[in-house]
Amino acid sequence: MSLVRAKTGYPMPPEYLDxxxxxxxxxxxSIGSMTGAAKALGKSQPVVTRLIQELEQELGFPVLHRNGPRIAPTEQGVAFFAQAELFLSGLRTISERARQIETVQTSSVEIASIPAIxxxxxxxxxxxxxxDQFPEHVHVQSTASENVVQAVLARTADLGIASLPLDNPGIDVHWIGEVPCVAVIAVSxxxxxxxxxxxxxxxxxxxIASANPYRLRMRIDRVFAEHGIEPGGVIDSNATYVSLSLARAGLGVAIVESVTLSGLPIKDVSVVPLSFHVPFHWGVITATGLPLSATVRRLIDGIERQASKLAKFRKHDSLPIV
Incomplete structure (x- = not known):
């Protein structure tokens, strides 16, 4: 197959990657070095180096900076890594499903969920x-909402839990959960x-708050503006447990959803309710048209039962305005 060469000197990406x-x-x-990757893959270092070079040629951009024996990902490499990891995870799922079909072992469940849930x-x-109904294999992938939705759409996840907004064609939203946000601060x-x-x-x-401007952070900023709250600086975090650790260190006031606190209580912090309401919403989703196994249906019901035990939990059967 002939490749069109881009201005960078790299060829344009082919239709499929190796x-x-x-x-x-x-x-x-993942490992941080060519040598470590070669050992993990059972290949020689020159082979791994050649594979990376060939990948860069096919992509049309460099994925690694090289300085002698030291390597570091490029900005493009970091962005591409998330997609490559998601693809390989899906490929492993397909391989496992194929083996299960061959051996008539279909008792497995793939769950993709935001870290809080x-x-x-x-x-x-x-x-x-x-x-007697527990699956032989369960894979729980903790990842960002965008990746949860993509895994459900690609059908590499049987069940997904993602934060709102959820307006993606190809997914069914079974129900929406809501809990209030709280403030977490150091006990001192x-x-x-x-x-x-x-x-x-x-x-x-x-x-201290979520970094994604289109999900929970959007509601925090909106409520703060409505009440005239002007923070004295911001620390962005990509996960609630990180925000909790930052608050414990006395670096600020974390405004977080209260779900994570029920599963990961952290010492040396004080959890204080807010006089105003900042809702955190999440949805339980599956792929449209995908037949649900009895195990997935039980999990959907079980997630609802456990969520209903949370303080000030509310269930929505339709998408609330966010």
Whole structure:
């Protein structure tokens, strides 16, 4: 196949990429060195180096900076890594399903979930499955909402839990859960002794919050603007447990969903309710038209049962305005 050469000197990407090249790239990114990746893959270092070089030629951009024996991902390499890892995860799922079909072993469940639910509600929902109905293999992937939706659409996940908004064609939203956000601060903080935080308590304080501007952070910013709250700086975080650790270190006031706290209680912090409402919504989703196994249906029901035990939990049968 002939390749069109781009202005960068690299050829344009082909229609399909070699999975061996993707495996080598993901191994190098995960382990941090060509030598370590070669050992993990059972290949020689020159072979791994060649596979990475061939991948760069086919992609049309460099994925690694090289400085002698040291390597570091390029900005494009970091962005491509997320897609390559998602693809290989799906490929492994397909291989496992094929082996199960061959051996008539279909008792497996693939769950993709945002970290808040993966670390709190899902373990309890799995615990509630009867022993004789527990799948032979369960894979729980904790990842960002965007990746959850893509895994469900690609049908590499039987069940997904993603935060709102959810307006993607090709997915069925079974129900929406809602809990309020709370403030988390170090026990040594002056605000730790309060029963509830008022908007004025947060003025001038450093905010610790979700980094994604289109999901929970969008609602936090909107409510703060409505109440005239002006933070004295911001620390962005990509996961609630990171925000909790930052708050414990006394670096600011974390405004987080209360779900993670039920599964990962952290010492030396104080959890204080807010006098105003910042809702956190998540949806339980599956692929449209995908027949649901009895196990997946039990998990959907089990997730709802466990979520209903959360403080101030509300269930929505339709998508709320976010």
């Amino acid at each position: 999975t061996r090249q993707l495996e080598a790239f993901v191994a190098v990114m 993966a670390a709190s509600i899902i373990p309890l929902a799995l615990q509630g499955l009867p022993g 903080d002056a605000l730790a002794g309060k029963d509830v935080l008022q908007p004025g308590d947060l003025n001038g304080r450093r905010l």
